Amino acid sequence: MTMSTLIAERHPSDPLFRADRLPHIWCPGCGIGPAMHAYAQAMVESGIPLARHVCVSGIGCTGRVPGYLNMDSYHTTHGRAIPFAMAIALVKPELEVTVYSGDGDLFAIGGNHFIHAARRNVDINVICINNFNYGMTGGQVGPTTPMGARATTAPFGNYEQPFNLPHLAAATGAVFVARWTSLHLRQLKQAMLRAMKKRGFTFIEVLAPCPVGFGRPNDIGDAMEEMTLYREGCVVDPAAPLDSLDIDLRVKDRPIVLGNFVDVERPVFDPLAMMRPTSEAENNTAVAGKTQEGQ
Amino acid sequence: MPAVRSARVPLDTARVILPRGQVHVIPHRCKECRFCVDFCPKDVLALSTETNAKGYRYPVVAPGKDEACVHCEFCTLVCPEYAIFTVEVPRVEVMA
Numbered sequence: 070m071t072m073s074t075l076i077a078e079r080h081p082s083d084p085l086f087r088a089d090r091l092p093h094i095w096c097p098g099c100g101i102g103p104a105m106h107a108y109a110q111a112m113v114e115s116g117i118p119l120a121r122h123v124c125v126s127g128i129g130c131t132g133r134v135p136g137y138l139n140m141d142s143y144h145t146t147h148g149r150a151i152p153f154a155m156a157i158a159l160v161k162p163e164l165e166v167t168v169y170s171g172d173g174d175l176f177a178i179g180g181n182h183f184i185h186a187a188r189r190n191v192d193i194n195v196i197c198i199n200n201f202n203y204g205m206t207g208g209q210v211g212p213t214t215p216m217g218a219r220a221t222t223a224p225f226g227n228y229e230q231p232f233n234l235p236h237l238a239a240a241t242g243a244v245f246v247a248r249w250t251s252l253h254l255r256q257l258k259q260a261m262l263r264a265m266k267k268r269g270f271t272f273i274e275v276l277a278p279c280p281v282g283f284g285r286p287n288d289i290g291d292a293m294e295e296m297t298l299y300r301e302g303c304v305v306d307p308a309a310p311l312d313s314l315d316i317d318l319r320v321k322d323r324p325i326v327l328g329n330f331v332d333v334e335r336p337v338f339d340p341l342a343m344m345r346p347t348s349e350a351e352n353n354t355a356v357a358g359k360t361q362e363g364q
Numbered sequence: 365m366p367a368v369r370s371a372r373v374p375l376d377t378a379r380v381i382l383p384r385g386q387v388h389v390i391p392h393r394c395k396e397c398r399f400c401v402d403f404c405p406k407d408v409l410a411l412s413t414e415t416n417a418k419g420y421r422y423p424v425v426a427p428g429k430d431e432a433c434v435h436c437e438f439c440t441l442v443c444p445e446y447a448i449f450t451v452e453v454p455r456v457e458v459m460a
Contacts, residue, residue, distance in 0.1 A: 074424040077388040080446045092445055097395035097420070102444025252403075254441040293398050 085109040085119075087139050095130060098292020100251030100277025101198055105134050107254050108169065108196065111261035112140070115165070123166045125154040127174035130205045130279075131198040134169045148178030151186045154193045159340065165265055167194040173203045173211040176232055180212070187241035187270045189338040194264045194271045195243075199234065200279035201316075208282035215317050219286040236311040238272035239331045245271035246331035248314070250299045251278065253327060260329055269337045276316075276325065303327050385435030385450035387425050393447035394422035400439035400448050408432045409439070423448055 079088070086109065095101050112122050124142040126132040127150040135142030145153045150168045158166045168175070175183055175197050186193065202220055203209040209222045210229065217226045238246045245267050249257040257275060264271035278284060278295035289295050307328035314326050374380075387408065394416060400423050401409045410426035425433075433450055440449040 073430050075386060075388045077390050077449070080390060081449055082440075082446055086446065092393045092395070092447075095444065097444075098397035098399070099444055102446070103399075103442050106441060106443075106446065252442070254438075291397075293402055296399065296403075 082106060082109060085113065085139055086137050090137055093137055094133065096279075096281045096292075098278055098280045098296075099130070100200065100275070100279070100292070100296075101131055101134065103251045103254055104196075104198055104257065104275045104277060105137065105169075107258045108134075108167070108261055109138065111258045111265065114258070115262055115265045117165050117265065121164050123154070123157055123164050125150045125157070125166065125168050127170045127179060128205075129171040129174045129203070130200075131169065131171035132174060132205075148174055148180075148182065150174065151179055151182040151193070151195070155186055155191045158191055158193050159338075162192065165194075166192070167196060167265075169196045170198070171204070172197055172199040172201070172213040172232075172234070176212045176234065176237075184237075184241045187238060187243045187272070190242055190244060190269045190335050191338045192268050192270070194261075194273070195238075196261070196264075196273045196275060197234065198275050198277050200277045200283055201231075202279060202283045204279045204282040208279075208286065213316075214283075217317075218283070220283070221286070224286075231316070233312065233315050234274045235272070235314050235330050238274075239311050242270065242335065243272040243331065244269040244333050244335050245273075245329070246311075247272070247329040248274040248276070248327050250276040250303060250325075250327065252296050252299045253303070253305075256305075256327070263329065263332070267332075269335060299325065381455065383435045384431065384453040385433035385437075386453055387423075387433055387439075388449050388451060389422055389424065390447045391416045391422040392418075393445045394420050395445055396420035396422070397444060399442045399444070403438060403442055405436060405438065406432045406434055 119140055122140055124135045124138055126135045126144055128147040135144050150170050154166045154168045199213050201214050203211050207221050210220045210227050213231045214220055214227045215231055219226055235246045235248050245264050247260040260273050278292040280292040284295050302325050304324040305327050309326045316325055317323055408429045409423040411421040412424045415421050435450050435452045
């Protein structure tokens with residue numbers, strides 16, 4: 070017999086979080102919470118022990134994610150999450166290193182680090198929460214703010230062309246590129262599992278509602294309304310041309326394309342390969358504890 | 365949202381027993397974003413009439429929906445505050 074509602078004190082996922090820090094600081098309806106839950110569940114389901122997972126972030130609302138995860142996690146300086154994670158991945162190749170940060174941190178302040186880590190194909194996962202603005206500092210224009218969208222620093226509308234993040238990641242050399250939203254959580258979790266399994270530089274963009282920073286100046290009533298936009302306006306098309314993935318929330322009929330767009334193999338960054346005897350260099354793909362796909 | 369009706373009935377409909385879920389809520393974490401209430405595929409949830417200490421109305425099972433939860437766990441996934449989860453009711457209890 071089911072009762073109406075039972076009041077609980079603890080959540081089954083609480084052991085994955087620093088539950089004494091909850092409720093977190095994010096605004097009501099923020100999309101970072103569900104995406105962090107998907108990441109925590111993906112870590113458990115990945116089969117890699119939690120002690121071998123590392124989460125690194127920069128600064129921003131999303132930069133607070135490592136502070137809420139009950140694991141080895143690092144909150145680094147603004148934009149420098151990728152070089153920090155790169156060092157961990159090179160010194161301890163047995164670890165599963167994930168950078169979890171926002172669009173401003175990864176693509177404005179840390180933009181150069183992103184393109185060069187992707188070019189070198191460093192063995193890290195990058196998860197970018199894209200909320201189209203600098204949320205923590207009060208809703209300024211960022212590198213992903215759509216054309217025409219209003220923000221604190223663009224009261225008459227943004228006149229900058231934004232980044233198309235999956236296209237950028239694929240062009241600079243990422244071996245796995247996906248885009249989901251904080252509504253498509255089962256698909257997002259599967260993409261994270263694929264990224265954790267894959268060697269090399271993987272990139273997942275997560276579109277997340279920012280009801281206070283982005284929604285309010287752009288006449289999106291609340292987080293529920295932005296989530297409804299995702300539910301009605303998203304199309305899953307993994308075969309879509311990468312240059313067609315621009316997002317423009319102003320145009321009503323233009324769909325937001327989601328999917329796992331790129332899944333290829335490239336040699337993984339290994340700066341010591343040249344110093345090893347040839348036979349060993351050929352085997353450098355077999356790193357302990359990691360599975361090589363397609364073999 | 366209009367209910368989606370299937371033109372064909374699956375062959376094993378009579379044999380399949382829908383799972384049943386029990387909703388648990390942690391009221392003091394809720395910030396009333398309404399994701400769980402609006403995205404529940406079975407419309408099980410409604411906002412409470414009373415508020416938590418911060419003034420937010422938290423989700424409760426709507427009147428007459430006591431046995432409607434099918435434990436799809438979408439509320440668990442979508443809740444930004446980790447304030448709601450469902451537990452599957454053992455099959456023997458569902459049959460009883």
